[in-house]
Amino acid sequence: MQNVKELIQKAGVVGAGGAGFPTHVKLADNIETILVNATECEPLLKTDFYLLSQESSRLETALEALVKITGAKHGVIGIKQHTGELLGMEHPKKVSDLVSYRFTGNVYPSGDEIILIQDVLGKAVPGGQLPISVGVVVINAETLFNIANAMEDKAVTHKYLTVAGNTEKTYVIKVAIGTPVSYVLDSLGVSVPQDCSVLEGGPMMGNIINPNTSVVTKTTKSILIIDNNTLCIRLKTRKLSDSLNRASGNCCGCRMCTDLCPRHLMGYPIEPHKIVQRLSAKANDTKVFMGAFYCSNCGVCQTIACPQNISPNRLFQRVKAELLKNGIKAVPMEQTVPKAVRNYRKVPSKRLVNRLGIRKYERDDFSYLELPNPARVSILVKQHIGAPGDVSVSVGDAVTVGQIIVKAKENALSTNIHSSVNGTVVEISESAVHIAVE
Numbered sequence: 001m002q003n004v005k006e007l008i009q010k011a012g013v014v015g016a017g018g019a020g021f022p023t024h025v026k027l028a029d030n031i032e033t034i035l036v037n038a039t040e041c042e043p044l045l046k047t048d049f050y051l052l053s054q055e056s057s058r059l060e061t062a063l064e065a066l067v068k069i070t071g072a073k074h075g076v077i078g079i080k081q082h083t084g085e086l087l088g089m090e091h092p093k094k095v096s097d098l099v100s101y102r103f104t105g106n107v108y109p110s111g112d113e114i115i116l117i118q119d120v121l122g123k124a125v126p127g128g129q130l131p132i133s134v135g136v137v138v139i140n141a142e143t144l145f146n147i148a149n150a151m152e153d154k155a156v157t158h159k160y161l162t163v164a165g166n167t168e169k170t171y172v173i174k175v176a177i178g179t180p181v182s183y184v185l186d187s188l189g190v191s192v193p194q195d196c197s198v199l200e201g202g203p204m205m206g207n208i209i210n211p212n213t214s215v216v217t218k219t220t221k222s223i224l225i226i227d228n229n230t231l232c233i234r235l236k237t238r239k240l241s242d243s244l245n246r247a248s249g250n251c252c253g254c255r256m257c258t259d260l261c262p263r264h265l266m267g268y269p270i271e272p273h274k275i276v277q278r279l280s281a282k283a284n285d286t287k288v289f290m291g292a293f294y295c296s297n298c299g300v301c302q303t304i305a306c307p308q309n310i311s312p313n314r315l316f317q318r319v320k321a322e323l324l325k326n327g328i329k330a331v332p333m334e335q336t337v338p339k340a341v342r343n344y345r346k347v348p349s350k351r352l353v354n355r356l357g358i359r360k361y362e363r364d365d366f367s368y369l370e371l372p373n374p375a376r377v378s379i380l381v382k383q384h385i386g387a388p389g390d391v392s393v394s395v396g397d398a399v400t401v402g403q404i405i406v407k408a409k410e411n412a413l414s415t416n417i418h419s420s421v422n423g424t425v426v427e428i429s430e431s432a433v434h435i436a437v438e
């Protein structure tokens with residue numbers, strides 16, 4: 001296994017859909033199940049669907065190889081039932097004795113790894129613990145694709161991502177890492193109207209970006225152009241002070257935020273309504289506030305649950321930061337028992353789309369394109385959780401696709417970053433290596 005872990009680290013594989021956790025670190029000795037998260041539960045995204053529809057045998061073969069190499073018992077690909085139907089699967093497919101598909105409902109947030117593990121494997125990860133505590137490692141579909149490449153000694157140099165929203169079509173594109181977002185939009189003929197914002201990531205958990213200064217990284221999942229008038233954008237642009245004021249004046253104690261909270265329903269000690277009420281009363285209640293550690297920031301409380309337009313999750317990010325500042329950390333649970341009502345309180349994806357005001361952007365079909373390289377790429381030095389590596393090239397150096405330009409730090413949570421193009425290093429700034437494309 002050490003050999004494969006080294007290949008994965010050398011290739012610079014990190015979680016392609018989230019915060020970018022270096023993948024080689026996840027491959028422990030005691031894995032029972034490797035679970036591929038291909039649910040793509042955020043609305044509008046099609047990237048995983050594209051990979052599943054075009055690269056399924058490559059993904060399945062890579063998963064089987066990984067199961068054998070790690071000594072795991074099996075590999076499971078978790079997809080939404082809706083996706084399964086689109087892929088022609090009436091029932092979850094058994095690929096081999098080691099690899100099979102399993103379905104989740106068309107609900108949000110089925111891609112939260114804690115929820116996915118419960119829904120497709122029936123295992124409850126205790127709060128504050130990692131999936132490996134129940135013998136599971138979760139990797140994203142594109143991460144598995146990058147592992148398949150790494151096993152052939154190919155580095156992560158390109159990214160698959162969805163471009164959708166206020167666009168003529170929905171696109172899935174393959175693009176060199178470091179490509180400016182403005183170039184992506186120009187290449188597709190997409191302009192950003194004044195009354196729209198650009199999101200990187202999904203409508204629920206993505207962030208508003210400036211397309212003129214942002215570049216594609218290993219974790220860029222999508223670029224969405226969304227009307228500012230939608231709840232999706234209004235919630236993201238709301239000031240924290242506004243959320244606090246609303247909480248103080250408007251919380252009616254209905255506890256809908258708690259009743260629908262996916263993490264509360266998993267049996268975790270988080271009761272959003274109590275946190276909001278204590279905050280409103282300016283009461284100091286560490287025991288209740290510590291519930292914020294178990295929040296995934298999925299946004300169900302603010303988007304679906306709260307009738308008073310309060311954003312509990314926004315407040316909890318601040319509560320967490322305050323607790324950590326005071327040296328208070330999450331206490332790992334020994335076990336958790338999901339609530340019996342959990343299955344009846346899931347949020348249907350359709351309801352979420354309607355609530356966010358983005359129904360008009362939903363399309364079943366999409367176009368796939370491989371974009372030509374821009375004239376210049378800016379490859380960020382830090383694209384993953386952990387320690388950034390050390391720049392290993394100088395201005396004037398000629399580089400080729402797949403060449404290491406940022407070397408992983410030794411004995412640290414770190415991984416390599418490679419050139420995505422053939423060209424010449426023209427500038428090295430604190431945050432990026434800039435390469436003029438040949």
Ligand code: SF4
Nearest residue numbers: 261295298299301313
């Ligand atoms: S964002 Fe809200 S609903 Fe989601 S886990 Fe946190 S408190 Fe619960």
Ligand code: SF4
Nearest residue numbers: 251252254255257306
């Ligand atoms: S859903 Fe809103 S109004 Fe109801 S308890 Fe939670 S924060 Fe208060």
